[in-house]
Amino acid sequence: MSRYLDDFAVGQVYRSSDRKRVTPDEIKQFAREFDPQPFHTDEAAARGTFFGGLAASGWHTAAMTMRLLVDSEFKAANGLVGAGFDELRWPHPVRPGDELRVETEVIEVRASKSRPEIGFVKFRMRTLNQDDVEVQVGICNLVVPTRVGA
Amino acid sequence: MSRYLDDFAVGQVYRSSDRKRVTPDEIKQFAREFDPQPFHTDEAAARGTFFGGLAASGWHTAAMTMRLLVDSEFKAANGLVGAGFDELRWPHPVRPGDELRVETEVIEVRASKSRPEIGFVKFRMRTLNQDDVEVQVGICNLVVPTRVGA
Numbered sequence: 392m393s394r395y396l397d398d399f400a401v402g403q404v405y406r407s408s409d410r411k412r413v414t415p416d417e418i419k420q421f422a423r424e425f426d427p428q429p430f431h432t433d434e435a436a437a438r439g440t441f442f443g444g445l446a447a448s449g450w451h452t453a454a455m456t457m458r459l460l461v462d463s464e465f466k467a468a469n470g471l472v473g474a475g476f477d478e479l480r481w482p483h484p485v486r487p488g489d490e491l492r493v494e495t496e497v498i499e500v501r502a503s504k505s506r507p508e509i510g511f512v513k514f515r516m517r518t519l520n521q522d523d524v525e526v527q528v529g530i531c532n533l534v535v536p537t538r539v540g541a
Numbered sequence: 542m543s544r545y546l547d548d549f550a551v552g553q554v555y556r557s558s559d560r561k562r563v564t565p566d567e568i569k570q571f572a573r574e575f576d577p578q579p580f581h582t583d584e585a586a587a588r589g590t591f592f593g594g595l596a597a598s599g600w601h602t603a604a605m606t607m608r609l610l611v612d613s614e615f616k617a618a619n620g621l622v623g624a625g626f627d628e629l630r631w632p633h634p635v636r637p638g639d640e641l642r643v644e645t646e647v648i649e650v651r652a653s654k655s656r657p658e659i660g661f662v663k664f665r666m667r668t669l670n671q672d673d674v675e676v677q678v679g680i681c682n683l684v685v686p687t688r689v690g691a
Contacts, residue, residue, distance in 0.1 A: 421604075425605065425607055428620045430620065441622050442622075448607070449623055453603065454575035454604065470590070470591075472591050473631070474630065475629055478625070480626070
């Protein structure tokens with residue numbers, strides 16, 4: 392579906408249709424390339440660290456969250472173009488075997504003052520594990536086209 | 542170097558020793574797995590989009606930034622454990638061939654009120670391309686051990 396700015400409204404909630412099961416190999420593979428620290432790359436070494444066991448890099452969690460969003464119904468006419476986050480936190484580690492899903496809620500919709508062809512949608516994004524524990528929360532701003540620019 | 546909370550001070554600046562050159566294949570490979578949208582996966586399809594050409598996923602930029610940090614001198618005794626970001630933005634796209642580097646500046650150091658063995662270091666993190674244009678900026682909070690807990 393091609394959504395424009397005025398198709399978004401405060402209070403709308405979107406849920407990812409898929410769940411992403413996280414394997415230990417995926418955690419280690421991502422970490423070897425982008426975040427090679429012992430608590431992300433090696434089960435045995437991870438035990439003695441802050442995390443007390445293997446945990447996914449926060450950037451891996453963010454990337455898996457993005458994939459769940461791209462595969463969901465939460466899409467604007469230009470795709471998902473993020474201008475940035477007002478806040479992004481990882482309150483709980485992602486562990487091997489976790490199953491992740493995403494819930495997003497629209498909290499603000501506004502037109503651009505300088506560019507009539509675009510606007511901004513602010514939403515609260517929550518990534519949850521199989522126990523409904525939040526593993527990532529953020530407030531994100533999307534750039535969304537208006538029908539003026541279509 | 543094993544840095545504890547009292548080794549950090551406001552105004553300290555760290556720079557990544559490496560630069561990361563971004564290839565078109567890396568952009569597309571990351572995007573196919575985590576952010577499969579045309580402006581990240583296909584040069585020709587990208588031309589007609591918001592980005593006007595192939596651009597790295599913001600999460601790819603974030604992941605490459607993390608790698609530059611992990612490989613740099615900017616380390617605490619427990620590694621780099623991020624509690625989250627107060628702000629994270631991508632002001633300019635990352636293009637194939639860009640060379641990225643990272644600058645971090647400590648802007649706040651504080652002890653935890655409830656846990657004497659840890660504290661928090663807040664820093665401004667800037668990822669710059671070869672023209673010194675900011676491609677990612679963020680305000681990040683690291684969890685850092687105190688010598689009490691060492």
